[in-house]
Amino acid sequence: DSGVTQTPKxxxxxxxxxxxxxxxxxSGDLSVYWYQQSLDQGLQFLIQYYNGEERAKGNILxxxxxxxxxxxxxxxxxxxxxxxxxxxxxxxxxxxxGGVGANVLTFGAGSRLTVL
Amino acid sequence: GEDVEQSLFLSVxxxxxxxxxxxxxxxSSTYLYWYKxxxxxxxxxxxxxxxxxxxxxxxxxxxLLNKKDKHLSLxxxxxxxxxxxxxxxxxxxxxxxxxxxxxxxxxVSP
Numbered sequence: 001d002s003g004v005t006q007t008p009k010x011x012x013x014x015x016x017x018x019x020x021x022x023x024x025x026x027s028g029d030l031s032v033y034w035y036q037q038s039l040d041q042g043l044q045f046l047i048q049y050y051n052g053e054e055r056a057k058g059n060i061l062x063x064x065x066x067x068x069x070x071x072x073x074x075x076x077x078x079x080x081x082x083x084x085x086x087x088x089x090x091x092x093x094x095x096x097x098g099g100v101g102a103n104v105l106t107f108g109a110g111s112r113l114t115v116l
Numbered sequence: 117g118e119d120v121e122q123s124l125f126l127s128v129x130x131x132x133x134x135x136x137x138x139x140x141x142x143x144s145s146t147y148l149y150w151y152k153x154x155x156x157x158x159x160x161x162x163x164x165x166x167x168x169x170x171x172x173x174x175x176x177x178x179x180l181l182n183k184k185d186k187h188l189s190l191x192x193x194x195x196x197x198x199x200x201x202x203x204x205x206x207x208x209x210x211x212x213x214x215x216x217x218x219x220x221x222x223x224v225s226p
Binding site: 004033102103104109 | 147149161
């Protein structure tokens, strides 16, 4: 158990629907990262939050949004779902915002989204 | 932009050494990382190396870094069947984010 908790583990939904993925970071970690893993694209960085504030943005679609709450848990919202959104979505957390020193990310087990 | 390349597959026999290679493009990367992903699990940090180092050893793992060629390798000595997994190389691109390669699937046969 890495200490990073993601729910749900599996989710099956239809095109056009909206889902929310939830992540609780490891105790003491202030940064949360969201990554999307698919066979063709590999592991793609979506977005990072640090202590409630957005810190970095990657290849996140406009249909996707995220936030980090005061208790530091984070949610990734995916809307108007398409078949191509089927993937494994990982949350990771780290102590620091980034910058100085190695930025060690601890990953959750992922949420597997299937869009039919 | 940043890009991390890895070969997709490596097959070795139990007891042999495995060498997984990676090339990266961001010369400003200060740290480079190796992560391991077992089936049905998230990525787990194996080791990382600071960019001013050439080598780092940690038990059965040896990381070699050639900064001039932007080449990173991970050597696993005495590879075991339990080492079968996908191995990801990553560089820190930008202030805080990591850019990952597509992963190398290591298959260890008895």
